[in-house]
Amino acid sequence: MPINLLALSRPISGILPSLASTVYNLPLGVKGGDIFLEVGCCFGQVLRQLAHDGAPAQNIVGVDVKKGFVDLGYELFRDRESFAARIVIGDMLDTKDSALSALDGTVHLVHAASLFHLFNWDDQLKLGERIVPFFKRGLRML
Numbered sequence: 534m535p536i537n538l539l540a541l542s543r544p545i546s547g548i549l550p551s552l553a554s555t556v557y558n559l560p561l562g563v564k565g566g567d568i569f570l571e572v573g574c575c576f577g578q579v580l581r582q583l584a585h586d587g588a589p590a591q592n593i594v595g596v597d598v599k600k601g602f603v604d605l606g607y608e609l610f611r612d613r614e615s616f617a618a619r620i621v622i623g624d625m626l627d628t629k630d631s632a633l634s635a636l637d638g639t640v641h642l643v644h645a646a647s648l649f650h651l652f653n654w655d656d657q658l659k660l661g662e663r664i665v666p667f668f669k670r671g672l673r674m675l
């Protein structure tokens with residue numbers, strides 16, 4: 534089976550068909566000012582796909598606990614100087630992580646793919662509870 538981790542020609546709307554294609558046009562929304570956050574962004578290929586699809590980098594944010602993965606992303610894509618999306622190093626299971634609390638109340642969309650399965654049930658609940666405060670007040674869930 535081919536690994537398409539780096540298949541950047543595929544629009545991100547293909548990753549989230551029910552949300553992005555039918556209900557919400559993700560790159561268009563982020564172009565319009567929505568703030569997109571990927572939790573557990575790893576190498577940042579999803580963040581870069583979104584930028585490639587036309588969303589402004591200042592509206593794209595990533596979070597990962599492993600700086601090494603984020604650094605590998607910059608090396609892999611050779612864009613440390615040019616990729617302007619903000620990537621925050623922080624632990625989603627640490628409720629006192631101040632790097633993450635700086636994002637509270639700032640986000641319109643959270644993408645958390647291939648993440649929840651890494652945790653047991655209790656930590657999945659903590660993860661979900663940590664995601665909620667990221668959202669801007671007054672948003673409705675789709």
Ligand SMILES: C[S@@+](CC[C@H](N)C(=O)[O-])C[C@H]1O[C@@H](n2cnc3c(N)ncnc32)[C@H](O)[C@@H]1O
Pocket residue numbers: 572573574575576579596597598599602623624625626645646647648651
């Ligand atoms: C399987 S990768 C998913 C990468 C990406 N979301 C994707 O869909 O390809 C999971 C990522 O979650 C990160 N992660 C694991 N535990 C975390 C935590 N407690 N806080 C933040 N990120 C975490 C890992 O470092 C890893 O980069």
